[in-house]
Amino acid sequence: MIGRWLRRIEEIIDPFGDEAPGGHGRRRVGALAPLPDTANRFIWRFALEAKAPLFGLLLTGGLTGGVEALLYSGVGWVVDALETSSPATLFREHFWLLAGLLALTLILRSAVLLFGALLEEQVVVPSFYNRIRWQAYRRLMEQPYTFFQNDFAGRIAQKVMQVGEAVGDFVVTLLQTFWSFVTFVILSVSILGAIDPAMALVLFVWALGYGAIVYYLLPRIRRWGRAAADARSVVSGRVVDSFTNILSVKLFDASRNEDDYVREGFRENVAVVRRLTRSLTAVRTAVNVLNGLMISAVGLLAILSWQEGRISSGAVATALGLVLRLNQMSGWMMFNINGLVRNYGTVQDAVATVTVAPTLLDRPDARELAVREGEIRFDAVTFHYGKGSGVIENLSLTIRPGEKVGLVGRSGAGKTTLVNLLLRLYDVEGGRILIDGQDVASVTQGSLRAAIGVVTQDTSLLHRSIRDNIAYGRPDAEEDEVLAAARRANAEDFIGSLRDPRGREGFEAHVGERGIKLSGGQRQRIAIARVLLKNAPILILDEATSALDSEVEAAIQENLAAMMAGKTVIAIAHRLSTIAALDRLVVLDAGRIVEEGTHAELIARGGLYADLWARQSGGFLQDEAAQ
Structure with missing residues (x-):
């Protein structure tokens, strides 16, 4: 009786209430009043x-x-x-x-x-x-x-x-x-x-x-x-x-x-x-x-x-x-x-x-992105991080639906910046980026990122369970789907041996802040499993296998190839051998496209790509920023 009475008193104020527009519904970027x-x-x-x-x-x-x-x-x-x-x-x-x-x-x-x-x-x-x-x-x-x-x-x-x-x-x-x-x-x-x-x-x-x-x-x-x-x-x-x-x-x-x-x-x-x-x-x-x-x-x-x-x-x-x-x-x-x-x-x-006003918001009339085929077009894109020059200069590139494109270039050439612009982590300073003819600036950020699966080199996991991390992009995924994604990422074996300080094991084990309790390769495999489960129509692989040893990489390459099937893919890798077989390679230098073609075509051309390939040591691209 007293407990029920106290609960009624305690509920007078909603601790999660928000009087701003969209306060109780699904969170949408830019929907909240400042x-x-x-x-x-x-x-x-x-x-x-x-x-x-x-x-x-x-x-x-x-x-x-x-x-x-x-x-x-x-x-x-x-x-x-x-x-x-x-x-x-x-x-x-x-x-x-x-x-x-x-x-x-x-x-x-x-x-x-x-x-x-x-x-x-x-x-x-x-x-x-x-x-x-x-x-x-x-x-x-x-x-x-x-x-x-x-x-x-x-x-x-x-x-x-x-x-x-x-x-x-x-x-x-x-x-x-x-x-x-x-x-x-x-x-x-x-x-x-x-x-x-x-x-x-x-x-x-x-x-x-x-x-x-x-x-x-x-x-x-x-x-x-x-x-x-x-x-x-x-x-x-x-x-x-x-x-x-x-x-x-x-x-x-x-x-x-x-x-x-x-x-x-x-x-x-x-x-x-x-x-x-x-x-x-x-x-x-x-x-x-x-x-x-x-x-x-x-x-x-x-x-x-x-x-x-x-x-x-x-x-x-x-x-x-x-x-x-x-x-x-x-x-x-x-x-x-x-x-x-x-x-x-x-x-x-x-x-x-x-109370700082967000600088990157959905437009008031923003629509949900509808990915029908997966064409990506960079139309005269310019971006300088607000510095006035450098990084990306008037870049135009069209990636056809289902095409697998590798971005190649020295450190600082603008590869990661380009995919960050596609994800609208930043707004372009000039030009536009289109997905199936839809300007990414005119669609909701939530729908944009829901349509793109990303595996980055710097994989950070949430301090939650392995299951929560894999299902992060699809919280409603069934248990067998989570297990299948882990298996395809060659992560099931090491997950089974995990145990955290609180005694939680396997898929229930927590990974520590930013996933610190896992090795780099283990974190990378969890990230790959997460993207496999998300199954988005557009895929970005930014050094997706950089933290894996050769044996593990070979074991999941087949599943990565299956994951890329039917998707539009942008891959970045310093280890050129991992992207040499893609449909097309685009070579960037100082924010501009200097070459593009297949691996064989670029080698035959004898340009920057051929030079980078020749300078590979142990399969890794030497950092030539100083040169």
């Missing part, structure tokens, strides 16, 4: 998505401050009751006062705190925080490939986690803690004003001084809080970078260099945090001095008024209780205001990353 790019509007947007629970927090925050003030007033009433009654007559003469205070303490106070705790801990913290992270994550996933090339993956991930917590903490603190404090101050001024206007004046002056500290000193904390958040994310990015590339660190015995690199990040972080804590120390000192003056002034006024007979002992107890509670709350509140400012700075820092 998040606000300033901290204020960012916070406000998400506050509006959880209006009811947040209004509840505002209500409970105000009631908490009110109940606190009434309890301290009640102390004064009890003191006066004790002075005017004997032990024998106390309950008879002041029954309703004592019963009311008991109800206030046990029922109203408990109900308000329980309701506030339920809203904060069961509704807002799990669901509201995650809702923000989810929407930030989804929009980052809409970013083009270049976005992730220009930053640390760990830093970007930390921004996603930070922004949810920072916005959530900011809103909760503002509506619960800060508003409760403000309510308590307002009621305290009112209560002390009824006792003695001079005390209310002292409290009013104290409130102005407190506000001045917040206004003049906290902006410095906000500035350094934002800098500290950025410094933390840099440190996190450097640490993750070292851990991700731990094999290179070990192989080059570069631990000391990595220590220096990461230490520098920590050093900058410590320097920024020290500037932040200096500001915090200044604020705490100012608040302590201000509180001391406030307590002394109210206490002196209360005693003098009691001596003159203008107020009762209960009023003195009320006044002293309220200012002592204010002293305690103000220090606690300043800490929370510091947290507010730091969280605001964290939001500002994260917003700069998670």
Whole structure:
């Protein structure tokens, strides 16, 4: 019963909700509205998505401050009751006062705190925080490939986690803690004003001084809080970078260099945090001095008024209780205001990353790509990575339906760039690329990439099971289809011997980050199995067998040939023997086509291809970029 009731409360906010167009449907690139790019509007947007629970927090925050003030007033009433009654007559003469205070303490106070705790801990913290992270994550996933090339993956991930917590903490603190404090101050001024206007004046002056500290000193904390958040994310990015590339660190015995690199990040972080804590120390000192003056002034006024007979002992107890509670709350509140400012700075820092507008989007009228035959045409394509020159220059090439074409050239000739443009990981800077007459820029990116199977040289796997990795392009594949793909990629034998640290075996074994637990050849075979299962009409092989030894390569060549049957294929290989038998070879140099034909035709021509073939050593193409 209680569990069902709690679940209903916990479901008030959908942790995976998204109010943007396409928020609950199948994710389409460019379908999501961008998040606000300033901290204020960012916070406000998400506050509006959880209006009811947040209004509840505002209500409970105000009631908490009110109940606190009434309890301290009640102390004064009890003191006066004790002075005017004997032990024998106390309950008879002041029954309703004592019963009311008991109800206030046990029922109203408990109900308000329980309701506030339920809203904060069961509704807002799990669901509201995650809702923000989810929407930030989804929009980052809409970013083009270049976005992730220009930053640390760990830093970007930390921004996603930070922004949810920072916005959530900011809103909760503002509506619960800060508003409760403000309510308590307002009621305290009112209560002390009824006792003695001079005390209310002292409290009013104290409130102005407190506000001045917040206004003049906290902006410095906000500035350094934002800098500290950025410094933390840099440190996190450097640490993750070292851990991700731990094999290179070990192989080059570069631990000391990595220590220096990461230490520098920590050093900058410590320097920024020290500037932040200096500001915090200044604020705490100012608040302590201000509180001391406030307590002394109210206490002196209360005693003098009691001596003159203008107020009762209960009023003195009320006044002293309220200012002592204010002293305690103000220090606690300043800490929370510091947290507010730091969280605001964290939001500002994260917003700069998670609200960047994607630069490579589907057009509003983008259609699904329909591959009927598989013709690929590069029409006067130019691409310079934004540098103005170089890479691909006015290149035109037509690949006929079902044709198998090899791209050949020295490192940097533009081979991989060309296939990346076909996949629309980048937009061409001039010309166009057509598949069966459809401009790849005018179709949805999802349908484009669904129609192309890719095996790259740098194979990275997801830290999931072998089965999940093979079925990544076809999550709905049947078990026997996954097994068949693994068998055709000559991967079934080694998969059967796998076991991860958690005891999962075979197809259930997890492969580690980027597939680090597998050898290069094993990762390559899983990648080949994945493409075999996907069975797309267009196939790109970018050094698809580079990590395989000759025996394994020979074992799967027959299956690769079967995989290419009936498909349009673009293959890139430095080991020219692996592509010599393709229908046509296209030789690139400095982003231009310099030769094309069959292997025999190009050898007979005696041009660049023949020169590259002659320079093969052990079947590999020497890197002649320097030449």
